[in-house]
Amino acid sequence: xxxxxxxxxxxxxxxxxxxxxxxxxxxxxxxxxxxxxxxxxxxxxxxxxxxxxxxxxxxxxxxxxxxxxxxxxxxxxxxxxxxxxxxxxxxxxxxxxxxxxxxxxxxxxxxxxxxxxxxxxxxxxxxxxxxxxxxxxxxxxxxxxxxxxxxxxxxxxxxxxxxxxxxxxxxxxxxxxxxxxxxxxxxxxxxxxxxxxxxxxxxxxxxxxxxxxxxxxxxxxxxxxxxxxxxxxxxxxxxxxxxxxxxxxxxxxxxxxxxxxxxxxxxxxxxxxxxxxxxxxxxxxxxxxxxxxxxxxxxxxxxxxxxxxx
Numbered sequence: 001x002x003x004x005x006x007x008x009x010x011x012x013x014x015x016x017x018x019x020x021x022x023x024x025x026x027x028x029x030x031x032x033x034x035x036x037x038x039x040x041x042x043x044x045x046x047x048x049x050x051x052x053x054x055x056x057x058x059x060x061x062x063x064x065x066x067x068x069x070x071x072x073x074x075x076x077x078x079x080x081x082x083x084x085x086x087x088x089x090x091x092x093x094x095x096x097x098x099x100x101x102x103x104x105x106x107x108x109x110x111x112x113x114x115x116x117x118x119x120x121x122x123x124x125x126x127x128x129x130x131x132x133x134x135x136x137x138x139x140x141x142x143x144x145x146x147x148x149x150x151x152x153x154x155x156x157x158x159x160x161x162x163x164x165x166x167x168x169x170x171x172x173x174x175x176x177x178x179x180x181x182x183x184x185x186x187x188x189x190x191x192x193x194x195x196x197x198x199x200x201x202x203x204x205x206x207x208x209x210x211x212x213x214x215x216x217x218x219x220x221x222x223x224x225x226x227x228x229x230x231x232x233x234x235x236x237x238x239x240x241x242x243x244x245x246x247x248x249x250x251x252x253x254x255x256x257x258x259x260x261x262x263x264x265x266x267x268x269x270x271x272x273x274x275x276x277x278x279x280x281x282x283x284x285x286x287x288x289x290x291x292x293x294x295x296x297x298x299x300x301x302x303x304x305x306x307x308x309x310x
Contacts, residue, residue: 009246035045037143041065043059043060043067043199043202044199044202045199046059047060047202047203048060048202048205048206049204049211050206051210051213051214052210053207053210053211053214054090054204056203056207056210057075057089057090057207058090058099059100060075060178060203061074061075061090061091061092062092063199064092064180065092065093066152068192070180070182071092071093071182072092072093072094072156072157072160072180072181072182073085073091073092073093073105073178073179073180073181074088074090074091074092074098074154074155074178074179075088075089075090075091075168075177075179075203076088076089076110076114076177076179077089077105077168077174077175077176077207077211078114078174078176079102083174084104084105085102085103085104085105086102086103086104086105086111086176086177087100087101087102087103088100088101088102088103088154088155089176091155093283094154094155094156096155097155098153098154098155101153101154103154108154109122109163109165109179110154110165110177110179113165113166113167113177113179114174114176114177117167117169117174118167118191119164119165119166119167119197120163120164120165121163121164121188121193122162122163122164123161123162123185123186150247152180157181157182157183159183159186160181160182160183161182161183161184161185161186162181162182162183162184162185162186162187162188163179163180163181163182164179164180164181164188164192164196165177165178165179165180165191166178166179166196166197166200167200168200168203168204168207169200169201169204170204170208173208175204175207175208175211176204176207177197178199178200178203179194215237271309275309298300
């Protein structure tokens with residue numbers, strides 16, 4: 001066998017070995033991804049089965065770490081009071097959780113994903129972040145620091161190289177944004193994007209249901225409070241009516257008692273025929289001709305006390 005033939009045979013053998021290594025690697029990755037799909041299906045079942053928002057968020061972030069090996073991730077939800085902003089609601093893998101940080105639509109990668117409602121997968125993140133920081137610095141120097149809007153301070157890796165952000169959509173309704181980052185370059189491939197998109201759809205539905213359920217609980221609590229307040233008001237009004245009725249009854253009884261006393265006193269001082277007119281204040285003055293006789297009798301008061309006026 002010639003040297004050329006030996007070299008050719010060796011090259012073919014090497015190529016076959018290389019191809020076999022590639023095939024074995026692909027089979028390994030495929031088996032891993034198949035297992036990940038099964039686990040993700042289980043995760044989806046868990047998060048859809050509950051209406052507790054905190055449990056849903058904790059489950060999905062923990063699963064990203066344990067199943068896919070994504071240690072740094074966060075979920076931002078649309079603000080209840082302002083649907084043009086996102087609020088960081090849950091995060092994992094960061095020293096500063098950043099919970100409560102607001103991100104306006106269109107600001108940064110996550111804000112752009114929320115505004116355009118399309119997934120973004122990026123490599124060389126650090127280069128782009130440095131570029132953005134440089135641009136902001138130049139704008140501040142040119143226009144003054146007070147005229148440049150500060151970028152929301154989200155938690156993040158100091159040496160992030162890859163990032164993927166996926167909108168959480170329920171039909172046309174934006175629920176929030178799910179973001180994952182890594183210090184590895186090009187850490188997210190097409191299959192990762194597909195898997196995360198599947199998870200995002202399930203997460204969006206679960207979050208939307210949980211928020212609607214929470215709103216119903218709050219409405220029910222408000223309704224119960226309104227009913228209790230109305231019942232208390234009715235009881236208060238009834239008590240006030242009862243108190244007022246009792247006061248009027250007492251006043252009427254006092255008037256009747258005073259009237260009886262007045263009538264008894266008048267019976268001793270005036271003829272019975274005149275008393276009704278006196279009580280009703282209907283006495284009229286009249287001029288008459290009369291003869292008056294004044295006498296002074298001894299013991300007259302004692303004498304007249306038991307006699308009729310005439």
